[in-house]
Amino acid sequence: MVHPVSLLLEVSSHQLEVAETLIEVGRFLVIFVVARAIAELLVRLQLPTILGELIAGVLIGASGLHLIVPPQAQAQLGAGAAGLLASLADLTPETVRAIYDETFPSLQAVSQLGLFALLFLTGLESELDELVAVGAQATTVAVAGVVLPFAAGTAGLIAIFHVPLIPAVFAGAAMTATSIGITASVFGELRWLKRREGQIVIGAAVLDDILGIVILAVVVAVVGGGAFSVGPLVKLCLAAVAFVAVALVLSRKAAPAFDWVVDQLKAPGDVTVASFVVLTLCCFAAQAIGLEAALGAFAAGLILSASKHSHAIDTAVKPLVALFATVFFVLIGTGMDLSVLNPFDPANREGLLVAGFLLAVAIAGKVAAGWSYLSKEPTNRLVVGLGMMPRGEVGLIFLGLGTQAGILTPALEAAILLMVIGTTFLAPVLLRLVIPAEEPEAAQSPA
């Protein structure tokens, strides 16, 4: 391999290989050990493990120990780690830092694979039949839970805090998400999953994912152009709606064709490879018509959810999610600059107010959605509202893509992160206060 950095730095290609391997392997090691340690702590506190991955990222990242530092975070690999790697590879710490930055895109590629695998799994586990059973009520809750935080958040950021239109719209969009995984695990643990409230929330969360990812795809694509204009916006909305409609139809019709193809395959790894081909095909198609590839990954999962091999696909995808989605969430934490939220610096007061505002709107908007539906039977509307609250992994995906697209200020990034952490943390805690537990079990989350 010809490495541009080897020409610049005048080190032998063998030393470079050694340093690259040490850096790439060592990064995984740090990410997994720290994320797992904190996740284990949170599980014992009956909190979602995804919070642990975020906190691990913040701890080891640009705001913490400087062990994992994305090049865009304007921070450098910590002196201790750089020194250790330098002595092992027989290079100077400066050279190690240059190789570190140069190899960072490989880690980002792995984290992107994790994002696609997670969205694919979310689509795969979406039970569209559940949505149909509680159809009208779930639809009302989902739409209210998308419209209320989006409208109030965007309008408030523009009117009160004078945030420009594009980042305000993006932050509003990031508040529309609902994490199926976290909600389902808390309801399951409290044995409310099969009650009407649980069914409405899960149905609404599925629909919310679809709405949220469509909004995301449109917002990122429009924002990518640098400014809002009506023509492309309408075109993209139509493309997004058409894409999801085709995916929903295919989830009913295409699964038998997929199953037939898989049955013809005889070489090992057939289900895994065939699913991955569907995944890449959908990602490519989504990106080719101007939408986010992430929407394609979700659609691929929806399409395959009706396959008779869906259990085998699930088994094959879960290890990928356990490994690579963790990298995705930890990387989000590493890039955060939490110093912008230091309350002792008067310059940060505005940022803290924005964070508080987003958190309040994020809670109020979803809780209010609990009162949006009509029901003949009495249901606990507070439980429905609180169940819609955790943004979890979906909110983080929004944040991660917004950061990648470079449209958020550090203060707004940190505020969105606090909103995601706050809602994800508070939802299980508040639900446990509102619902008396019949028989406590260990909490579970999908990542």
Add this chain to the structure above:
Amino acid sequence: MVHPVSLLLEVSSHQLEVAETLIEVGRFLVIFVVARAIAELLVRLQLPTILGELIAGVLIGASGLHLIVPPQAQAQLGAGAAGLLASLADLTPETVRAIYDETFPSLQAVSQLGLFALLFLTGLESELDELVAVGAQATTVAVAGVVLPFAAGTAGLIAIFHVPLIPAVFAGAAMTATSIGITASVFGELRWLKRREGQIVIGAAVLDDILGIVILAVVVAVVGGGAFSVGPLVKLCLAAVAFVAVALVLSRKAAPAFDWVVDQLKAPGDVTVASFVVLTLCCFAAQAIGLEAALGAFAAGLILSASKHSHAIDTAVKPLVALFATVFFVLIGTGMDLSVLNPFDPANREGLLVAGFLLAVAIAGKVAAGWSYLSKEPTNRLVVGLGMMPRGEVGLIFLGLGTQAGILTPALEAAILLMVIGTTFLAPVLLRLVIPAEEPEAAQSPA
């Protein structure tokens, strides 16, 4: 993200993201569709699927359609593919080619993950107890099957073809491997796996893997220094032997500790993440003491082979291997320059002779190993010798690492590839001629 190429080429970061995603997703799509199509064909001919992945790589690579072209192959993305991507991302084909080359390391990082996963799985599935049962005979066959091709190959390349010492030693080392997976699948299919011949071959193949990977680790590390010298060589040999000895001891002693840790873990994905931590730890340790990280991956598998969770680990690793090891094998094929073997060009005559010589030594050396052991019972020594013959994935791992280290000429690379393909192709064919099939089944291979 700040992309160096975006500054150079003056394209917007959104266009760049779109082009990157299209390229990265599209590359996976091409790799998997073509590799799977050819693997399915070969399975129906009862040939190992790994040949299909190699052939797919050659077909779509620098010697073929130019759809997947490693930057070091001095070839460019084909005009058709570049044009399609350029029109989808609204860029020029030249810009697409620049982004293509810039993002190639991400694909290589994924292929490296596949290599580690495959070696981990090989270690995990090594049944050390089988080795002990046929101990003496398997050891003799393994040592003879390593020493004969290595000595004859290296000496012949230097004496007859005047190849310099370092590439000659490397080519000799590449001939020592035996593919457990291919051998086991052919013997299993012919129902000879539980006979004495099958037991000796599998035992010898396990030991051969250990010897081969140790040789590889030492050769690559010594060659990395640019020249042979006795001091580092002795040090590395000792380090390699010590490393494997520690791994073997740990495979007996450390599994209960690992199982205890896994039993304490409560967050989801516990087995997957814990195994990955052991894998990265071993890779880091191997690389840190100057050996190949690949040896660490294999040792990690050996260590965990005695875990009570080994079945769950196996289930978690197999999808990773099915996806990413395929990328590794296809990439090897894409980088090959087969034009150096065109028999109509007189300049290639020497290269063809080298290829023929390597293939002959590779076959003769392993077949002769079948006559190296003492046995009171009558055994079919030709079956044992032919069973040791397929180099398969292990030979390719050698070739891949030699290419990465840049120590082989294109002609020698192509000759080693032909040697690997030839032995992998001939072994099942010749074994079927020598052993009468009792009840034919579909062939299986691990990748």
